[in-house]
Amino acid sequence: MRAIAIATATATATALALAVVGLVAGPAQAAESVSVGSKRFTESYILGEVITQAARQAGATAEHRQGLGNTAVVVEALKTGSIDLYPEYLGTVEREILKLPTGSPRAAIDEKLRAMGLAMGVPLGFANGYALAASAEVARQHGLTTLGDLRKAPDLRIAISQEFLGREDGWPGLSRRYQLPQRPTSIDHGLSYQALQSQRIDLTDIYTTDARIADLGLVTLQDDANYFPRYDAVLLYRADLLTRAPQAWQKIAALEGRIGVTRMITMNAQAELQGQAFSAIAAGFLAGSAPPAATPAAAASTAASPQARPSLSSAIFGGDFWRLTGDHLWLVAVSVGIAVLIGIPLGTLAAAHAWLGQGVLGLVGLLQTIPSLALLAALIPLLGRIGTVPAIVALSLYALLPIVRNTAVGLMQVPQGTRQAAVALGMTPTQSWRLVLLPLALPVIVAGIKTATVMTVGTATIAAFIGAGGYGERIAQGLALNDGTTLLAGAIPSAGLAIVFQVVFEVVERVFRRQGGGA
Template structure:
């Protein structure tokens, strides 16, 4: 009886401790950011401002474009992210013209979203032309582009698809050009290399102050203002009042010159985003940092290496495990039932035809979340085909004579499959699993674009900053992991082949 009372007391204390722990460790405020320098920097500023106010906060960097971030916000995968009034009006509210902040919030209210805390600068779009091309063609305004129909334009993917981007600009100025799609992080390099003559820029881009670029005057006032604000769910300030009190202190503190300077520290001087945000919040002078001198070895084995490795391994082997559980039975079905053979192979092959970013964008609204869930589903779908196809091929490769001999011994179909066919097909099946695993290692880098982490997080930041060192710090570990996975499966295949050969000799 005493022992039972002791157990009840212990259980009660455990429940009390759990309740206290749950109360003491609230859900962190999740701040998202888009896949370009300024958004990374502002995301870090918000996270650190909240942390300084005593609110646990985490940054989910480089999640993608406006559609992905807004879907993540509404689904509850993130709580807030830095956005721009022009983008909200055109891309989220589908307005044909600019809207002021009060009108924006009135239209966002039915969606359960609000835009607050104007940070103090407008980061509008502009078209920048290399100085020599502008002088040669006497290009001063956007309207002058009509006189230069052969001018090579390189425009970012988002700008090409936005209502307030290329489609609207082309119509407003009757532009005849056929632009090339470029990642914004690579646009300046392409411009300097002479591969393109004009690019879309943000007016707070770091490289504008240090490059020979002429911004064409928007003489028709096509581009609206893009005032930086915090976009969040309407109830988020109620759940995190201290964080939003800290955010209110940022209102009007960042002008265009300051923002361009912060971007330059991150993009040109290669100072980590967290350090850029810290020095801004400390109100210390923004001197040139030493982040660019860190060295490739240190960049690879930076403090986030362990976390990114764990995330990458979970993505690869979690999806691979599910693909094996589903793919091997499907391959057996395709081999045994001729009527469903081609449909099974065709359906499992469909995922291979869908670009990875497009598949992730489709899965986000379906799953209602960002992060590991849509990434794991996408990697699972990509891993199915080689496993299903190799299982199917391996079973069909078992000779008719071996099957007939097994039947002559009176073995049942299930026993023949388990004892004869699958062991003989095992090397081929393992080759398919190896292919799926190696493909998964490479494809998992794309998962960072929806906040799933892994080595792709460094690659995304490297693209945003045009930082080859950051790119290599993500690409090299991914390549090494792919080689390790390939080597491990080679050993497993060799051992399985030896076992199969020995078994056949014994028989």
């Protein structure tokens, strides 16, 4: 009996120990979470989705922060911990991020990344470099086969992506190396192929795995001076990710070498030419379906088989419409609310002190001149995050000018006699402002809030470039895919929301004017 009791006690203790371990280990396993970022072009969207779904297969909670603008924005998001990893390219890490010479030793790259709390690894199996391309007709007319041939055609209409125009390994260095006489203009990468096809431009920068190169029969100019570095696809990640999410990382690391150049072109074509969703393309790849064609050209041709695209109405109201609407409304409401709380006191100050008014109005006017994407990118390191918070800060700053200006104008338009009457009645300055000046200036102030709100509805679409959501997500995807339907599915609801706010504020203004007239 004693042995049985001991055995029973031992078994009970073991069961309790296992239960405790399970309770401790269970939450630890469930606590694995991974935030994946991607840039604003097709391939990055697809790779980001592949990484996200791979992490989910390991049981991790994974989110994909899509289309986070250019390299500077995504790197800042990585350094601040807003994302854990994203797909990048070796040449971009060397030249653009670390400012190292092309072909730097791996040890030098790792050392500089380690100082930033980052690491690089998991080569995916293909390279996607920069190149310049022209239509076959333009190449034939001007005898273009290499980049050096561009010196013979100074009048070419060149338009290149905004990032390539300013990158360390982009146009500035390229034009110096080849002594090119052209002065290119900027164009969104998603629109450049359409511009080439319609003959509005003669030459643009491309990614060498773009599906539309073969689809449009473009001529890629050879880099005869070997200017461009290698752009092997890799993952750039926070160094602590391996210990924070080991199971997810094991699944992500298993992607090494699995994506060949032909398969990547095929997946790009599925998105750009067939209109397939990024999530569906990633799921097909991870499931091992849709084997690639034998050559890159055949891959693009095979994936370009016709597929029914959604109608505009279904694209607008389908899928994530209500989520995006909620995100957009939240951004607008909070931003304008903060701007009202700050702007009305500033406008009151400007109206009360003429010497100070010009400075206040000048300052809020200066904020309007800062490019929105530049302000959003600058706020990421200052606030240490991406997403809603920096977006609301930026939108609030942009909304200040009409509110401050209309508040000051409305208060200054109150007749002097009315002000003196308030003083004669024994009102304090605060009472006079609250009971007399503010009610009389309210119609003008509401007009300023209306202007700020309508402006913010449109500006809030830029917030998607730092992961804040809203209708800008569709606009960014539409630009990346050169998909007019997706772009309109974001632009039309945004315009409709602006009209709704316009009508609502018009009604409110009439009510206040009627009340003011009756008084």
